[in-house]
Amino acid sequence: MTSTAGSTTYTEIAPSSAEWAAVTRRPPRALAQRISWLLVLLTTVGIFVGFQHWNDPDAEAWDGGFQLLDVLGLASIGLVVIFSLAGWYLHQFNLGLAPLLLGIAAVAHTLDSSPEAVFWWAGTLLAVLWLLFDFTLLARQTLQVRALARSLPAGTGLAPERGARTKLLLGSAAEGLWGLGAGLLAAGLWWWTLRIFAAEEGLTAAALDQASESDLWAIPALLAAALAAVLLLRALLGVLARGLVGRYAWRLPTGPGPVELVWDEDEPSGGQINIERDTSEYRCICVAELVQMFPEDAEEIRESTDVSASNHCPIHGIDAINLLSPRDFASLAGSLWLWDELSGLPQSGGFTCSSPLVIGYCGSAFTGYPGTATTRGTVDIVDYADCALEVGRGDGEFAGPRPASAPSVGVVDKIDLRPFGIAGHAVRFKHARAWFVPGT
Ligand SMILES: [Zn+2]
DSSP: OOOOOGGGOEEEEOOOHHHHHTSOOOSOHHHHHHHHHHHHHHHHHHHHHHTTGGGGGGSOSSSSSOOHHHHHHHHHHHHHHHHHHHTTTTGGGHHHHHHHHHHHHHHHHHHTTOTTHHHHHHHHHHHHHHHHHHHHHHHHHHHHHHHHHHHSOOOOEEEEOHHHHHHHHHHHHHHHHHHHHHHHHHHHHHHHHHHHHHHHTTOOTTTTTTOOSHHHHHHHHHHHHHHHHHHHHHHHHHHHHHHHHOOEEEEOOSSOOSEEOOOOSSOOOSSEEEHHHHOOSTTOOHHHHHHHHOGGGHHHHHHOSEEEOOTTOTTTSHHHHHHSOHHHHHHTTTOGGGBOTTSBOTTTTGGGSSSOEEETOOSTTOOOEEEEEOTTSEEEEOTTOOOOEEOOTTSOSOOOSOOOOOOSSSEEEEEEOGGGTOSEEEEEESSSOBEEEEOO
């Protein structure tokens, strides 16, 4: 077997805290998306009030025979009304959906020569401008990330493990596949809508008792089509950004930056050892002690990846922790067993290595995955890890570890961890594991 081709490796780079903090950020996503929603709401309410649509029940729902244009017009109104009511909750897609939905209403009203058309167009224009503004920031950020990645000294090339490769590949493909799925759904719904319309075509509002059915089906059909467009566009942006920036494994510095890592749903807690990694030392009694205490769970204990460390273990016990020199302690700061179960952890998330890696980050269009470098010169993506989470402008500082309130009695000593590149200090205790107190 030949080695993995060079093109599939991720070059390790390590930006400084200042460089990482200086990456341009977009407005927080929730805010940006809700501004889009608000534009739809204001346009819809403005037109409803301006044209006094509360008088509508007296008027016919449409004039003359029922046309496809009437389906489109009625459905587009239904769509913006539903979106105005529920769009707050759909916020993930609002930025792209808002101009599309307003645009559909604008086109329908223009074809209908309705006097409202110009106001729908005005709303569409505002939603498009807001989307463009956001896109400009994204483009600027992507170019900046590309320039930063190229300016940093290139470290080793890390080949992703098989699972990681799949995840990185699916990272871009998934949204595209969802987009295609939404497109297929839209096609199916349109087929159904047109079938129903065939029976209603040409009938007057009175003949249909004011209640056409095809426009009701056209609402989800239009929504699915718009969603497909948004998803495909997002997938395309992700692919473009990855092509533009290239493959890098970013070793993140401490402090704020444009992304935050989401690891497992369960926050790791202190006092744990990783069986595979930490118990190779023959003097470690952690597993043996647990098995002795819970003999009926022996098999389960031996099969689990993480177990509670024994307080009496010569390697992972409290005395062992308190005997460590400050330097040795700091070099082990990423190990969970140093810390009390209730203590915060240095660099929440970076518990498996001194500083976390983000694989494939290329700006907000593709934020990459949290990963770890293995000893084999490969890189693996943390199980169950989601894409790194974009941090918006003014989104608050690095969430970091929750503030610990260490016990006040039984203190052995304090170790300043800042000289070792960890923002905070450790407090060691006579009868408990250490506590981490964050702070610079
Ligand atoms: Zn042990």
